[in-house]
Amino acid sequence: MKRIGIFIECKNGRLKDAVGGVVTAARCDGGELYALLLEDGGDDGRAALESWGVHTIVDIRGENGPLPYHPSRWAGALARTIRHFDLEALVGLSSLLGKNLLARVAAELDAPLVLDCTAIDAARHTAVKTLYSGKTRATLQTKGAVHLYGIRPNAVAPRSSPSRANRTAYSVALPDDPIRLREIQRSADSGVDLTEADTIIAGGRGMAGPEAFKLLEDCARPLGAAVGASRVAVDSGWVPHRMQVGQTGKTVTPKVYLAAGISGSVQHFAGMKTAGLVIAVNKDPKAAIIQKCDYFVVADLFDIIPALTEQLNKISSKAQAMR
Amino acid sequence: MNIFVCVKHVPDTAARIDVKARCRIDENITFIMNPYDENALEEAVRLKKVTPEATVIAVTVGGAAAQETLRAALAMGADEAVLLETRSPLDSIQTAGALAEAIRRRGPADIVFTGKAAIDSEGFQTMFRLAAHLGLPAASNVVSFGLNQERAVVTCEMEAGDREVLEMPLPCVIGAAKSLNQPSYPTLPAILKARKKEIHTTVLEALDLPAAAGHVACLDMTPVVDARTPVELKGTFEEIAMEIIHLLRREAKVLP
Numbered sequence: 069m070k071r072i073g074i075f076i077e078c079k080n081g082r083l084k085d086a087v088g089g090v091v092t093a094a095r096c097d098g099g100e101l102y103a104l105l106l107e108d109g110g111d112d113g114r115a116a117l118e119s120w121g122v123h124t125i126v127d128i129r130g131e132n133g134p135l136p137y138h139p140s141r142w143a144g145a146l147a148r149t150i151r152h153f154d155l156e157a158l159v160g161l162s163s164l165l166g167k168n169l170l171a172r173v174a175a176e177l178d179a180p181l182v183l184d185c186t187a188i189d190a191a192r193h194t195a196v197k198t199l200y201s202g203k204t205r206a207t208l209q210t211k212g213a214v215h216l217y218g219i220r221p222n223a224v225a226p227r228s229s230p231s232r233a234n235r236t237a238y239s240v241a242l243p244d245d246p247i248r249l250r251e252i253q254r255s256a257d258s259g260v261d262l263t264e265a266d267t268i269i270a271g272g273r274g275m276a277g278p279e280a281f282k283l284l285e286d287c288a289r290p291l292g293a294a295v296g297a298s299r300v301a302v303d304s305g306w307v308p309h310r311m312q313v314g315q316t317g318k319t320v321t322p323k324v325y326l327a328a329g330i331s332g333s334v335q336h337f338a339g340m341k342t343a344g345l346v347i348a349v350n351k352d353p354k355a356a357i358i359q360k361c362d363y364f365v366v367a368d369l370f371d372i373i374p375a376l377t378e379q380l381n382k383i384s385s386k387a388q389a390m391r
Numbered sequence: 392m393n394i395f396v397c398v399k400h401v402p403d404t405a406a407r408i409d410v411k412a413r414c415r416i417d418e419n420i421t422f423i424m425n426p427y428d429e430n431a432l433e434e435a436v437r438l439k440k441v442t443p444e445a446t447v448i449a450v451t452v453g454g455a456a457a458q459e460t461l462r463a464a465l466a467m468g469a470d471e472a473v474l475l476e477t478r479s480p481l482d483s484i485q486t487a488g489a490l491a492e493a494i495r496r497r498g499p500a501d502i503v504f505t506g507k508a509a510i511d512s513e514g515f516q517t518m519f520r521l522a523a524h525l526g527l528p529a530a531s532n533v534v535s536f537g538l539n540q541e542r543a544v545v546t547c548e549m550e551a552g553d554r555e556v557l558e559m560p561l562p563c564v565i566g567a568a569k570s571l572n573q574p575s576y577p578t579l580p581a582i583l584k585a586r587k588k589e590i591h592t593t594v595l596e597a598l599d600l601p602a603a604a605g606h607v608a609c610l611d612m613t614p615v616v617d618a619r620t621p622v623e624l625k626g627t628f629e630e631i632a633m634e635i636i637h638l639l640r641r642e643a644k645v646l647p
Binding site for chain 2: 194333361
């Protein structure tokens with residue numbers, strides 16, 4: 069049996085939405101799945117892990133109870149868990165946290181790692197990912213004693229494969245760490261990160277200023293969507309860099325990408341070409357994005373977005389009235 | 392104080408990428424310094440300005456053409472440039488081993504800056520491997536950097552706009568994010584001066600580095616083709632809005 073470890077990310081005491089896809093991606097013939105938790109994902113979380121086919125749930129703790137978040141201590145705990153259970157692979161989410169931790173673990177174990185995978189075969193040690201910012205797709209082979217992979221959020225759809233899971237706790241003893249975590253500054257917008265969002269509404273040059281992003285936020289709210297931006301909007305100082313989608317920003321794979329007033333440069337496509345449905349709203353019928361989307365509207369975003377927000381709000385208030 | 396900056400020579404973001412042979416791209420295109428490495432270099436130059444007797448050393452591993460990126464680094468304020476020249480494509484494990492060796496040879500390092508990722512291979516890991524080789528702590532996605540009595544204090548971007556503040560002793564490895572600073576582009580005199588500086592070149596294979604246990608090999612690479620057929624939505628604003636909602640429900644299933 070191949071023992072495959074899966075790092076399970078949680079947020080606010082629940083499993084992250086994209087975890088199901090990660091477990092699904094990690095499944096392989098003869099694979100025994102170990103879900104590794106550094107935080108409690110609740111009873112619902114454990115039931116979900118069983119529904120996706122996990123065989124063993126490992127609660128990783130420190131010597132004196134739970135291990136609070138710390139980047140290199142968490143990575144050290146994962147590396148020790150891999151050794152303790154003699155795991156031959158570690159699969160995680162290629163989120164900001166996952167990238168950081170998996171890279172630290174790979175460095176500590178001197179083991180190969182492929183991040184941002186759109187598919188993996190844990191039995192054959194292969195991974196598929198895009199290189200050169202989405203312009204090419206490569207199949208990579210990892211060689212080594214332990215293999216690490218990070219799955220791009222939403223790239224693999226979760227499929228159920230019910231199982232019964234054992235639950236075990238593992239306490240790690242960690243050495244003193246040179247890094248001191250002084251504080252975590254929570255952002256006012258507590259929504260999902262762009263890289264993990266199901267739906268993204270993004271604005272570009274056509275937004276003509278920071279104020280218009282309020283329109284996108286209003287539209288995003290009833291949808292539970294995240295708001296993104298093109299490089300122009302970021303370089304103009306309308307929104308912070310963390311909202312940038314594209315080559316020097318974030319790579320996203322939402323189910324829906326609504327581009328408002330974005331012309332669609334090569335660099336922007338690099339960040340969102342693996343999105344599911346791409347809908348473009350642009351005044352300019354010659355904008356590059358019009359040729360490369362699924363649906364487009366040639367109109368002013370200042371007309372379309374508020375109309376969409378109004379209809380979405382009608383639906384959500386109707387849904388609430390029925391409850 | 393020796394301030395090292397690891398840079399990478401990468402295809403221009405606007406370049407068209409053609410796959411030539413198996414896993415090799417046509418390199419007859421414009422190359423640039425990896426954008427995040429520009430932020431790393433800028434931070435190094437800023438640190439030098441406030442540190443007495445500091446030297447900024449730019450290091451890269453790559454083909455002979457990577458000299459151009461080192462020239463750009465010299466023009467942007469690096470004092471020395473080191474090229475470990477190789478024609479073979481390296482994975483991040485080999486790259487980190489080579490960079491570590493280059494730093495050890497020139498050393499000692501008081502701090503190492505680099506970009507949080509390279510935009511061609513998008514591995515997000517070389518800096519951590521380099522840190523492990525050198526036995527140093529590391530922080531990535533750094534958006535602010537400061538020194539407080541031999542300790543680095545950095546702010547790192549986390550998810551959804553959250554940030555963490557980390558403190559660690561020097562030497563350490565810092566992975567620059569885009570919003571760390573605004574790189575200042577070189578002046579013409581600086582570019583001309585950089586042309587005359589020496590680039591210390593060593594053939595990587597001559598170093599006879601031990602083979603790493605782990606490896607990532609490319610089996611196949613194909614261009615990604617856009618396979619979307621655009622359909623226009625027409626009607627009044629309200630009709631278009633309803634049509635979009637229909638798509639969100641039926642096609643994408645993100646709405647009930």
